[in-house]
Amino acid sequence: MFSQQKGGAAIGPKSPHRPWKLYIWLFLLLLTAIDLAVLLDIRTDGGGRPYRFMLWNFFLAWISAGTAAALDGVCALRQTPARTVLLPLCGLVWLFFYPNAAYLLTDLLHVFKNYAFDPQTRFWSDIAFWHHLLPMLLAALIGLLIAGVSLFSVQRLVASAYGAAAGGIFAAAALLLASFGIYMGRFVRWNSWDVVSNPLMLMRDMRALLGDPSWVRHLLMFGGGVFVITGGLYAVLILFGKMSAEVRSGER
Numbered sequence: 001m002f003s004q005q006k007g008g009a010a011i012g013p014k015s016p017h018r019p020w021k022l023y024i025w026l027f028l029l030l031l032t033a034i035d036l037a038v039l040l041d042i043r044t045d046g047g048g049r050p051y052r053f054m055l056w057n058f059f060l061a062w063i064s065a066g067t068a069a070a071l072d073g074v075c076a077l078r079q080t081p082a083r084t085v086l087l088p089l090c091g092l093v094w095l096f097f098y099p100n101a102a103y104l105l106t107d108l109l110h111v112f113k114n115y116a117f118d119p120q121t122r123f124w125s126d127i128a129f130w131h132h133l134l135p136m137l138l139a140a141l142i143g144l145l146i147a148g149v150s151l152f153s154v155q156r157l158v159a160s161a162y163g164a165a166a167g168g169i170f171a172a173a174a175l176l177l178a179s180f181g182i183y184m185g186r187f188v189r190w191n192s193w194d195v196v197s198n199p200l201m202l203m204r205d206m207r208a209l210l211g212d213p214s215w216v217r218h219l220l221m222f223g224g225g226v227f228v229i230t231g232g233l234y235a236v237l238i239l240f241g242k243m244s245a246e247v248r249s250g251e252r
Contacts, residue, residue, distance in 0.1 A: 021072075024149055025065060031142055032058055038135040050114040054139060057107060060100035060192070061143050067094035068150040075157055094154060096192045098174060099181030101150060102230050104143025106186045111136050147178070147230060148237045175234065179227040183219050 036058060039051040070090045077083045115132045117123035124130075151174055159167025184190040188205055195202065209215050 021149070021153065025069070028065075028142060028145055028149070029062075031138070032062070035135050035138045035142060039139070042131060042135075044114065051110070051136070053110075054107065057100070057104060058139070058142075060097060061104055061146050062101075063097040064094055064101050064150045065146050067097065068153040071154060071157055091154075094150070095174070095177070096195055098147065098150065099178040099185065100192060101143045101147035102178055102226065103182050103185055105140040105226070105229065106182060108136050108140055144230065144233050148234045151175070151234060152237060152241070171234070172231075175227060175231050178230065179223040180219070182226050183223045187218075187222075 036054060039054050040049055042049065042051055044050055067090050071087070071094060074083055074086045074090055077086075111132045115129055117126075117129060151171055154174075155167045155171045158170045181190070181192075184205070188209075190202065190205070209219065
């Protein structure tokens with residue numbers, strides 16, 4: 001599905017890129033651990049921990065990274081029945097959970113829910129406000145980076161199997177579907193596993209959505225904004241990768 005065959009062996013992305021990908025994942029994992037430590041240290045006036053839910057949201061976001069890495073491993077296997085089963089399975093799991101990474105962007109709203117501020121005052125002078133905002137902003141950036149690196153990894157597998165044009169179409173489609181999934185997750189409260197556990201509910205929600213013009217406008221405005229953010233960041237990552245490749249080739 002994602003890799004061509006030559007003599008029974010899979011042809012995937014060139015191996016020199018894999019250590020760099022590992023370094024990126026490890027660095028993002030370290031940032032995640034640091035960010036969670038700060039978020040879980042934040043207390044409300046009543047002593048509660050308002051950002052405990054970020055443990056679960058980060059876990060869901062990292063599933064897309066894990067399945068992207070699993071796809072790398074599966075594509076490197078020789079053609080076997082196990083590979084034939086694992087490849088589409090990992091691909092579907094990746095697709096269903098991919099929106100959860102960029103979904104962290106929408107968790108910024110919890111800052112304004114959990115920090116009591118008076119809009120008539122210079123609340124931004126209060127360091128407690130930034131203690132809420134900055135780690136949640138970092139969580140949003142980590143989510144966007146997980147989404148970008150994960151998509152880049154899977155796009156390269158698609159491109160190696162079907163060509164660069166197919167890889168580009170795949171990336172654009174994934175970004176569009178993720179924008180829709182983020183909207184449905186935030187406003188309609190869909191979960192990734194609802195695709196399997198409750199497909200009838202999803203169909204009912206879709207009929208209701210498409211039958212309400214105001215809801216469609218809401219979807220287009222929010223989803224379009226998310227698509228611009230995620231697509232724009234992804235384009236920068238792609239261009240940065242190409243620039244880095246040119247620099248490396250020029251140094252040889």
